[in-house]
Amino acid sequence: MTTRTLIYTLAICTGIATATEAPAPVLWYKQPAIISETPLPWATSAKATGNLPGKPAKNGEGKLTNDSWESQTLPIGNGRIGGTVYGGDHLDRINLNEVSLWTGGPNAPQNGHNYKYGPTAGKDAFGCYQPFGNLYVQFTLPEEKVESYRRELDLQKAVHSTTFECADAKHTRLSFVSEPDDVLVYTATADKPGRVSAKIALMPYHNVSYSVAPGNTIIMSGTLANGQLFEGRIQVRTKGGKARLVHAGKKDLNLTYGRSRQENSVQPIIDPTGIPYVEVNEADSMAILVTLATNYKQSYKANWVGKDPAKHNKSTLAKVSKKSMRDILADHVANYSSLFKRLSIYLGSAGEAVDAMPTDERIARYKTTQHDPGLEALIYQYGRYVLISGSRPGNLPVNLQGIWNNKVTPPWACDYHNNINLQMCYWGAEVANLSECHQPLIRFIDTMRAPLRESTKKQFGKHVRGWTTRISQNPWGGGGWVKWNPPVNAWYALHLWDHYQYSGDINYLRKTAYPILKEICHFWEDELKEVGANGVGLKTQNGEKAPITNLTVEEFPELAEIKPGTLVCPMGWSHEWGPLEDGCMHDQQLVWELFENTIAAARILGVDEEWTEKLAEKQARLAGNRIGSGGYLQEWIVDRQTFPGGKSSLSGQRHTSHLIGVFPGSSISLVKTPELAKAAMKSLELRGLTADNRRSWTWPWRTALWARFGKADKAHSMVQHYILYNLLDNLFGDHPPMQMDGTFGMAGGMSEMLLQSHAGQIELLPALPQAWADGYIHGIRARGNITVSMAWKNGEVTSYTLTTTTPNPKPVMVVVNGVAKETTPTVVKK
Ligand code: FUC
Numbered sequence: 021m022t023t024r025t026l027i028y029t030l031a032i033c034t035g036i037a038t039a040t041e042a043p044a045p046v047l048w049y050k051q052p053a054i055i056s057e058t059p060l061p062w063a064t065s066a067k068a069t070g071n072l073p074g075k076p077a078k079n080g081e082g083k084l085t086n087d088s089w090e091s092q093t094l095p096i097g098n099g100r101i102g103g104t105v106y107g108g109d110h111l112d113r114i115n116l117n118e119v120s121l122w123t124g125g126p127n128a129p130q131n132g133h134n135y136k137y138g139p140t141a142g143k144d145a146f147g148c149y150q151p152f153g154n155l156y157v158q159f160t161l162p163e164e165k166v167e168s169y170r171r172e173l174d175l176q177k178a179v180h181s182t183t184f185e186c187a188d189a190k191h192t193r194l195s196f197v198s199e200p201d202d203v204l205v206y207t208a209t210a211d212k213p214g215r216v217s218a219k220i221a222l223m224p225y226h227n228v229s230y231s232v233a234p235g236n237t238i239i240m241s242g243t244l245a246n247g248q249l250f251e252g253r254i255q256v257r258t259k260g261g262k263a264r265l266v267h268a269g270k271k272d273l274n275l276t277y278g279r280s281r282q283e284n285s286v287q288p289i290i291d292p293t294g295i296p297y298v299e300v301n302e303a304d305s306m307a308i309l310v311t312l313a314t315n316y317k318q319s320y321k322a323n324w325v326g327k328d329p330a331k332h333n334k335s336t337l338a339k340v341s342k343k344s345m346r347d348i349l350a351d352h353v354a355n356y357s358s359l360f361k362r363l364s365i366y367l368g369s370a371g372e373a374v375d376a377m378p379t380d381e382r383i384a385r386y387k388t389t390q391h392d393p394g395l396e397a398l399i400y401q402y403g404r405y406v407l408i409s410g411s412r413p414g415n416l417p418v419n420l421q422g423i424w425n426n427k428v429t430p431p432w433a434c435d436y437h438n439n440i441n442l443q444m445c446y447w448g449a450e451v452a453n454l455s456e457c458h459q460p461l462i463r464f465i466d467t468m469r470a471p472l473r474e475s476t477k478k479q480f481g482k483h484v485r486g487w488t489t490r491i492s493q494n495p496w497g498g499g500g501w502v503k504w505n506p507p508v509n510a511w512y513a514l515h516l517w518d519h520y521q522y523s524g525d526i527n528y529l530r531k532t533a534y535p536i537l538k539e540i541c542h543f544w545e546d547e548l549k550e551v552g553a554n555g556v557g558l559k560t561q562n563g564e565k566a567p568i569t570n571l572t573v574e575e576f577p578e579l580a581e582i583k584p585g586t587l588v589c590p591m592g593w594s595h596e597w598g599p600l601e602d603g604c605m606h607d608q609q610l611v612w613e614l615f616e617n618t619i620a621a622a623r624i625l626g627v628d629e630e631w632t633e634k635l636a637e638k639q640a641r642l643a644g645n646r647i648g649s650g651g652y653l654q655e656w657i658v659d660r661q662t663f664p665g666g667k668s669s670l671s672g673q674r675h676t677s678h679l680i681g682v683f684p685g686s687s688i689s690l691v692k693t694p695e696l697a698k699a700a701m702k703s704l705e706l707r708g709l710t711a712d713n714r715r716s717w718t719w720p721w722r723t724a725l726w727a728r729f730g731k732a733d734k735a736h737s738m739v740q741h742y743i744l745y746n747l748l749d750n751l752f753g754d755h756p757p758m759q760m761d762g763t764f765g766m767a768g769g770m771s772e773m774l775l776q777s778h779a780g781q782i783e784l785l786p787a788l789p790q791a792w793a794d795g796y797i798h799g800i801r802a803r804g805n806i807t808v809s810m811a812w813k814n815g816e817v818t819s820y821t822l823t824t825t826t827p828n829p830k831p832v833m834v835v836v837n838g839v840a841k842e843t844t845p846t847v848v849k850k
Pocket of ligand 1: 420432437439440441596674715755759
């Protein structure tokens with residue numbers, strides 16, 4: 021089978037014609053992922069699975085593990101239901117997830133102090149995201165050897181396939197999660213009749229009850245310790261042969277949890293005897309339909325409780341039973357690809373042979389050559405793939421692992437971590453042309469306001485309006501970690517504003533974004549602290565248990581420049597190092613941008629003139645950025661080069677908090693503030709590239725930062741570092757352990773190298789590296805509801821077009837090959 025497809029992109033509507041041989045975006049492997057030994061209803065041990073050997077993999081702690089979920093399985097999803105596919109030939113497994121299955125609750129009494137999680141955490145604990153179950157399919161194959169094995173994930177269709185030959189038949193298994201039909205589908209066929217024989221079970225992670233229903237249907241339902249109801253159903257359809265339900269009458273399952281050495285985590289211990297399963301004998305083909313649901317409703321008013329999951333599953337299967345498999349697949353592909361195909365990208369190639377390599381071998385090759393623009397383009401498109409598969413309107417947003425998780429005690433609770441991770445997952449949403457996939461984050465921000473208003477008052481005092489939150493959040497309005505993250509509300513505001521800037525949707529601005537922006541401003545109006553001349557009143561605390569002391573002009577002479585009446589954000593933490601202190605630059609920059617954008621929004625809407633005048637007056641008094649004695653941008657209001665004890669406060673830290681005004685913010689830029697931009701560059705250089713700098717999410721951020729500084733080869737080297745140090749075989753990001761922020765984030769980070777639109781103009785190829793000298797991108801987005809397509813050769817733009825769906829567009833300034841030109845976008849239909 022060839023992975024190469026000749027794509028002639030004749031963009032008639034955009035006027036750009038490119039005839040480029042671009043490889044189809046596909047991940048593929050010559051071996052299945054290793055499935056750890058597990059007892060199944062038809063066998064107390066599935067040790068001898070008969071599978072082809074998998075690749076020994078390391079877990080997040082760097083130890084070899086028998087289960088290679090983390091680095092070898094491939095994700096599928098529809099934003100609600102997620103699966104990670106192992107692709108075994110004899111025994112196959114899909115780890116199943118549903119986006120809302122969460123233990124814990126609002127953890128009100130000890131909010132944040134009770135960061136207890138796990139499979140049995142109750143309402144008073146923070147809880148964690150839970151895996152739902154596992155679909156196991158044990159095939160009976162002839163004794164002959166399995167040959168020509170291949171598993172692949174086709175990013176153009178969002179379909180996983182496993183193909184191989186055994187005896188004289190070719191076997192094909194497909195899996196995908198349909199958004200229109202809301203089911204996960206697994207099919208098995210062979211090109212000779214009667215060759216599909218298998219046993220199929222749905223295995224749990226929690227205490228469940230089993231029942232069965234007509235049509236070879238198995239139902240698995242349960243209630244978590246926090247009262248959340250969940251239910252999963254599988255239904256098996258066959259063509260030819262026979263299928264029957266084997267049900268020994270076992271209903272209730274009581275699990276215990278123990279540490280599994282194989283998976284190096286806590287796992288359920290299951291006695292499988294008597295669990296119902298479906299047996300298929302000598303069918304021509306079979307299809308397994310999986311539906312999962314909980315009774316979660318994203319509404320504080322409804323106490324987070326919604327519809328009965330059983331009803332949902334029953335009606336989903338009833339609806340889908342009227343459709344042929346061909347139609348289910350066709351509708352899935354049409355739905356998914358209508359989003360994916362909006363953007364195509366070609367950055368060059370290291371040759372046909374490299375483009376055709378298995379993905380894991382290709383990554384290994386990259387580690388020695390560091391040259392494979394095709395792999396880099398694949399990483400970009402994979403970021404878009406996981407966003408479409410993990411984040412669809414109407415659902416919760418993606419968490420630390422997207423929606424894919426196989427552990428009942430996942431790292432960091434698999435929560436909504438908001439000091440970089442959650443936000444980064446959405447950096448590609450607008451610019452990479454997936455605006456509707458941004459909706460789950462925007463809705464999350466919106467729906468968490470009600471509980472957060474209450475906890476914010478408890479923490480900051482009754483007089484404080486608005487809301488903010490702790491560093492990690494759960495879907496119950498609860499917060500994890502003792503520490504609050506006050507400026508995160510202003511960071512969230514950037515997302516709300518960006519969605520307007522890219523879409524130009526004035527109704528959204530009026531009804532959704534502006535009221536939230538205003539409320540966040542209220543919080544800061546009440547929280548900002550005024551200091552005197554010489555910074556009198558500035559406080560610092562060297563760690564949570566240390567005494568709070570004053571910052572003085574005697575110790576920090578630079579405070580002499582602080583004017584009386586200066587406003588600072590109180591006691592911030594420049595993620596996650598240094599003291600708790602007034603006026604951290606990360607906080608100051610975010611609040612400055614919040615005020616700036618809110619004032620702009622009010623002007624557009626023609627509202628709140630008087631109030632925004634006051635806001636502008638406050639904005640002008642915010643303590644601003646300062647350039648430190650070493651020419652770097654100060655991270656704190658005082659010029660620190662070391663912390664008490666002598667450790668450097670400039671290098672070796674993964675967060676680049678004080679550069680947030682460069683990206684994802686835009687208050688510091690080469691165009692608007694060249695001196696500060698130069699200092700910010702120095703700060704970034706000083707951070708270094710080793711040790712703590714190497715994390716899943718550090719590289720996409722630094723890619724975007726260097727791109728904003730116009731340093732193409734530096735930006736590209738951040739992409740290279742990501743691949744060298746923090747990329748797993750399945751293109752998941754590795755913190756370690758696996759963390760999906762980097763995976764999502766690269767779509768955003770790399771976009772900044774190709775197009776920027778934050779400084780009042782559209783710049784084409786602002787940071788194009790040597791390695792991508794010839795290429796094209798069709799369908800990248802710029803602020804102002806503009807879609808850009810362009811091609812380039814030897815680093816120079818050779819053709820470009822701008823389109824918009826906004827009637828009567830105004831001309832915009834476009835920088836092409838260093839020259840600014842006024843261009844009016846062409847109007848196209850929505
Ligand atoms: C933040 C980061 C860590 C990690 C965690 C989940 O706290 O500082 O590196 O990504 O989130």
